[in-house]
Amino acid sequence: MTEYAPPIPETPEGDYSISIGPQHPTHKEPIRFIFQVKGETIEHVDLRIGFNHRGIEKAFEQRTWNQNLYLAARLCGICSAAHQFAYAQAAERCAKIYDEIPERAQYIRVIIQELERIQSHMLWYGVLAHDTGFDTMFHLTWRDREIVNDILEIISGNRVNYAMWTIGGVRRDISRDQITNIIPKLKDLRKKCDYHRDVMMSERSFIARQENVAILSTEDAKRFCAVGPTARASNVNCDVRKIDPYCAYNKIDFDVPLWDQGDIFGGLSLRLDETLISIDMAIQALENLPGNPGDIKIRVPRKIDPNEGIQRVEAPRGEDIHFVRSNGSEKPDRHKIRAPTFANLPSLVHRLKGCQVADIPPVIRVIDPCIGCCERTTFVDIKTGKSIDLSGEHLISRTNRAHRLGTRVLEF
Amino acid sequence: MSFIKNNIYPIFLIATGIFIAALFLAFQGSEAILPWLKYFLFPGVLFVLLMGLFYNWFDRKMFARMQNRIGPRFIQPVYDMLKLLAKEDITPDGVDKPEFDWIPGIQVILAFLVAFFVPVYATFGLISFEGDLIFVMFLLALVGGSVFLMGWATNNPYGLLGASRAAVAEFSFEIPLGLSLAGPAILAGSMRISEISVSKFSLLNLPVNFFAGQVTIIHLVYLIPLIILFAVSILAATALLEKVPFDPAHAEVEIVGGWTVELTGKKLFFTQLANFIMEFALAGIIAAVFLGGPGINDFNVNIGNWDVLGYLASILSFLIKTTVIVFLITLMRTLHSRIRIDQLVQYFWKYYLPISLIGVFLILVFMGTIGVV
């Protein structure tokens, strides 16, 4: 079975190898791909992750349930709410209070989730435009993305780490004034997103870079357990909000767009549609916000009896799954995070083969890689907070050695 | 005082300009010093350098404004160049040293050479002889060759990819570019840039001459092939200058600048400067061939040898036309995304080459049927 990304063969398959990452303009986060290239065609791909490894899973075991909430938000910059959400819900399932969350809190959770999805998707398609050299669209989308960041700031006080969740509800309420302030902004944003959609779906040089590139068939998407928009672009209906509804998603009316080609253009059109749908969902949830103001959380015991909780949520990038195990103390016994990027890496390696070198940035972009979430677990010394890393001398000697070995991966 | 301190470079530049103008006027009668001034100051090295920087700023500013950004200050290209000059010049181990050291300089020389053929004022360029259009085409081909050699000399996977892409792109856009410039040359009956620019039948002169009663309405049919060829020449110039959408050889998000990947400091300065100057030179040549260059219709630019107003008017005309062409190139890169190298080859060979052939063919047919008066 050759589709798994086996180690680099002793004799290279292509003419030469190109190393992309850990530092490369294509992706700002550290991940390394080693491509064996023949002419312009990619023959073989190997993947090296772990450069951004922080030991969060180990750190979770050494903090209390409430402290972990803020650690979970720092898994990732863009989908911090999704991780915090998954952790909070898994802990609620563990404490068996999942069904007692007030309805108002559930709706606020939906609103924050959808706003986060909007900002993440807008960021994504802006960066995709940049990757294909369409800088104009990049700047326009990022300008308009400020609106949704402002809305999140109105609600939570923060543009990035919203810290809205707590185990047993949400931390801040949304007032009547805020709702009347936010809804016109969302409607304005909808118009702008419509315009982005028109431009991106009609610019021919932009589409030419994406159509029929790196096709992931439905069968392959299922085989490699792809998640999120990557899988939905290959016609796998895997939206967790529909297939495994959580919080108030079964009370809100929405569609899940699907695309059957599995190419990059599918990922683009899907996300453009999802952005519009998410705006509608946020408006819908804001207009129908139930319950009494202030009734947003319930009390949770500090210690949770031995139990297990598993929760998946639909992060902007796909299914994000958290598992917690309690042992009766104030701290979790085990916490496991599986970020959507991690699940999409096998399918990414598969679909990169046979692409051209020029397709590398958009193909890597199509899974919306977030290496920060993907590699949660390195080694942080809990007492000093220092991360464990290699010494400077070692890095230098390692660089020298890498230089001698050419672009091969170092296997000490 | 702080005003002077903060704006020292613009003030320096303006002062230099005034000084040059004063020199020029003071020595305008002197036959001995005039050629030196011509080569080193006004249409020569300094002017070309400043125009290259100016058009770089113009390109970036327009690009930024169309993207809803503020864009660089007027003086920013100068700062960028000074910064590059101050940077450390690194020669990596694996490179092919002679090529690596010399090609950036050669590129600058080539760019200056092309720029010297541009008619800036009156009708002649600094260098002008019968058949100079062919020589310019040859120089442009040399630029492509130097890019390929540079990428090859870096001995870096990105550089090699960039070099091979640049070579492939060169084979694709060279022929449409040549054909598109050949059309007006055939129409003007000359291979000399200055004579093409004063031809009655260039894209801009044709309607003007029609309203002035110089040509009949039937001759306006030449506009069809000329517009086609003008468009193709802009596209080919975009490809030659390695600008989006035709810049797979340079694509910074995938191959990190392609053939320029290993260049630092002075070498990068020379390469970039060559690119800026080439933008100005190409725009100038296209302006001369299609839009009449510095010529002003109904205004005799040869009112005596040193008529200051006439010269100024012709320089202004040249600047406006060149700016329009640079703006068109900027517009191309604002409105499109980068295409792949296979798509570039496809576009040029499948669409632009036949289109330019049709353009030249139409010109020949019309010349055979209605003729040039």
Add this chain to the structure above:
Amino acid sequence: MMLNVPKSLDEVAKALNLTRRDPKIYPRDYYVNSSSDRMLEIAAKLKNEFGVHHVSTVIVRDDEDGFHLIYPFSVILDNSEWGKLIVDFLVDKKNPEVESLTPEFPGLVIAEREAYDMMGIRFKNHPDLRRLLTPDIMPSDIYPLRKDITAEEIRRRLAEEAEKRRLDLE
């Protein structure tokens, strides 16, 4: 081949001869226990009879009685919802060697690599069992998420190893 679309997760568990462990609180979560020698059988049955194609991840938990290897299989129910059949395989602590499910579910290729990297579970028939996330200099006997090793210990060993490599290189 006709796929069996189950009405509930009970039906799946019954077909696999597994009994529910948790009290029935959440309709789409179904926890079952099993032992590691049944892994291949359960996975093949789920894939071939119930059309399971999505396994989210591999969770490994270090407990006193052994390693718990937890696979959340996504079973598509007849109302098109996906239930989680969370199968907890108990693995012997002395010799943590199990059959790999990667041949059945290729998407698990890096999830199982991560389990090997973090907990030292060795997967037989895994096509590419290398360490995934830890640094290249990680000593081969350290599996960082095991309970018997502390962050300080890992830090000390890594620093030692880095120093050793540096001396070797010089």
